[in-house]
Amino acid sequence: MNENLYKYILGIADNCLVLGQRLGELCGHGPSLETDIACTNISLDLFGQVRSYYQYAAQVADDGRSEDDIAMLRREREYVNVLLVEQPNTDFAYTITRQYLFDAYHLLFLNELQHSNDETLSAIAKKAIKEVSYHERFSSDWLKRLGDGTEESHRRAQDALNTLWAYTDELFHQTEADQAMIEEGIGVDTMKLKEIYNNQVSELLKEATLEIPESKWFQKGGKEGIHTEHLGYLLADLQYMQRTYPNMEW
């Protein structure tokens, strides 16, 4: 099998799976009916996209595993999502800030991935862009409302940004598999997106009257399988049924 391609697909897919699971946790727990439905709709889009990625990964791996096996039956260290998406839902400002910081990246990333030499990845990206545009519109709109809202909402949004900003740099890190795929014209050169991302996000944050924290220290590790403590709990929840009743079906 093409090991680098397999790893590259998982690098994209795991972000969608983990963030989708986080948003799914809000089902029935959103701050209002409308935001609850919005978060779970975004979750559904991400799960839809992730099915396409894992189906493709299963095809590339060609070792008898199904998309479900790949999604559900790996160990924590084998997940290669960025640390940003596994951060827990604390309050709504935190959920929205995490969402916006990822959406802004996701949209830039898919815009490039649609030009990939790989037909399947290009097709998934073209489909996903349309959905993610709505996600970005939702999260950026809410971040402006929270940042430029009441004293309380501003404080919470700024607190969220102070914590989450340290996770943004990892979005642009490249693994060996990433680099191999970039060379083949399959992968996206994320280094080229970093400046655009920082400019776009800065502009939106200015509008939201929020300030990027001064610290230049960034967290990393997710892409190498080294996660924050939060991922283990998330996976325990996600994998519980398959681990307890192997091969169960609805």
Place this chain on the structure above:
Amino acid sequence: MKMVIELAHIDEELIPILEKVSDPEIPVLSILEMGVVRSAKVSGKEVQVKITPTYSGCPAMDVIGDDIKTALNKAGYSTKVQLVLSPAWTTDWITEKGRKALEDYGIAPPLEPDADKEALLGNKRIVKCTNCGSTQTQLVSQFGSTACKALFKCEDCQEPFDYFKCLK
């Protein structure tokens, strides 16, 4: 309708059968009017159907696939249904008849991209209430009862309604 079917390569003898299969979440709309059937080819008694999802996570796709198989099997065909992602579905593929059916059902049909953006950011009041026709409507949420819809309410008749988001 004719143009969309030609665009989608559907064999003529299959149209009356596929026309009767509807979107499970919008029962007034046939899957042909919705534009999710991209091709349907007969060879002998075998049919190959390609469908494409409206949204990646659309849970209706499995049901639509099963319904297509059931309808064609009943008509004496053996059927294979394949899900394709490219080219990605767009609201442009909803036929005129489909748009009318949506509106009659209480879902405002999609606007053009620019207008859609203005409507979904709450900048302009242009989405027409499906109940009374007023444009004095207000965005309640960018995400509605399913991934493809946004939620609006009418300030004249006070009724809530869904708006089918533009996807291009």
